[in-house]
Amino acid sequence: MSPVTFGVIGIAAVLLLMALRMQIGFAMAVIGFLGFAVLNSFPSAFSVLGHEPFKTAGSYGLSVIPLFMLMGQFAFISRMGAEAYKTLYYWIGFLPGGLAMATIGACSFFAAISGSSLATAATMGMVALPEMRKFKYSDELATGCLAAGGTLGILIPPSTVLMIYGILTQQSIAELFIAGFIPGIILSLLFILTIYITARVWPEQGPPGPRFTFPERVRSLKEPWGIFALFLLVIGGLYAGWFTPTEAAAVGAFGAFLITLIKGRLTWKTLVESLMEASKATGMIFGILIGAYILQYFLTISQITDHLVGWVVGMGLNRYIVMCILIVIYLILGCLMEGLSIIILTIPITYPLILKMGFDPIWFGVMITVITEMGLITPPVGVNVFVIAGVAKDVPMYRIFRGIVPFIFAMLVLISLLLIFPQMALYLPHTMSR
């Protein structure tokens, strides 16, 4: 049997083990080990097991992971997201659908200090849902905008998915973060437009909220200072080239820590909880990363990636057709699996392909981030939907999914825009100081 055939069988075996509910990272490690043992030798596979974990964990570049996780945790307990919501509520709450628009806005602000979609959805769910209920918003619009808004967490920098993509492809995390910024803002605007149209066509879905006087509005502006300060420092610092990603993450975590402290929201209990949560998430991510690196040994020696790339290129298809096929595959995967795992599992195979076809790696990172974002809210495994369902306990799941449909269209619009105008993602990184 040729190595390539082995590679195909290996990939099928990984997928099978994952489908049988094995931990994703461990499935990759088991097959990577066995495959390398068969194609090379047992002693060398055994030696990979001894070297690889230490090498993967003890890497300076990867220290960005626990630090950004910690920043997100502190941002979560600082309640800065709630404050952003309050400000926007004062300014645009009176518009038709205004409370839902304020929710999207606040999600974008919170996303600017947190890299996690779940945290964004959970934070905003607790704050914005009761308000929208009070003003008789339909369940569909209220829960739909929350689940969709939550996905902004991974597109607007910092972003867990872009960070992992950068690590796997050895692309600059700083450039990837900066590249996600404009598409993130455009997606927020598309979401807001979606709400506007919905509230215009069906006014009963999103009735206007209360109106505030101008002085009251101006006063509300002082609340979200923490978010602006942190975002400017962290993402601005990355853009200006002051910090490496690890340093930016540490500064962000420390800043969020100080803000939480100043706002009087840091207790011993929340501090310990934040640290433990950041540690747990780090263990989880490295559980997958170590597996992915071990699998990589097997994939490399099987030469399956080279063959796949050669095969696709040999078909002589237009590269945009290949990209569209990839997008469809990722959309399907997004329905079945969680975003981070999709990226870690597929990048070793698809990344060489897109490089060969002449696509920009930074652009592709943003593209698959948007696609995996969609996966967060599409049935049957829309993780964000489960989070919102946890907050809005009396709303049946199918109504949340129904509320999400218009937002999925907004995301498809963004994907098309990105395909047509790659500059949307690439303009800012090109202007960065290096």
Add this chain to the structure above:
Amino acid sequence: MGVERLASRLGSLLNPFCRGLGYIASVTVFALMCLTVADILMRKFLNQSILGTVELTELMMVVIVFLTLGFSEMKDAHIKVDIFTSKLKRPTQTLLDVITQFLAFLLFAFMTVSVLRHALVMQRVGEVTQDLWIPKYPFLYLTALGCAVLSIALFFRFLEFLSERLKP
């Protein structure tokens, strides 16, 4: 019955132990943040970096990652896809879990042994870090400890599913 008791006893030992390791990792995460910020401040204001920041960061990462692997497993935080098995009958699900968890346990048991071997070599060779001359082998022993704890945690999962499966 024997399996069930063994599982529960192992669980009652593992949970506090993994939590303890999680606490140490948490303190290390906080220390890593402080070290990095201090390094930046020193560089900006005193024009001098802290010697060995990079290698300290790398060693701290080893501590963080390997002390949390088992902790994350005990919290069931390692990502799984359950959409395909959720439609199966419960006994079939448990049988599959018994098999996959045993496989995972075996792998990490292997890994523990292999890392230990690597650690022994490093101890004999006496490899140290570049700037601060910190010996590397203690961190390899820690890696082995982390892998061992994870493999025991996976064995615990295996026992749990097995005891459920064996129930009449």
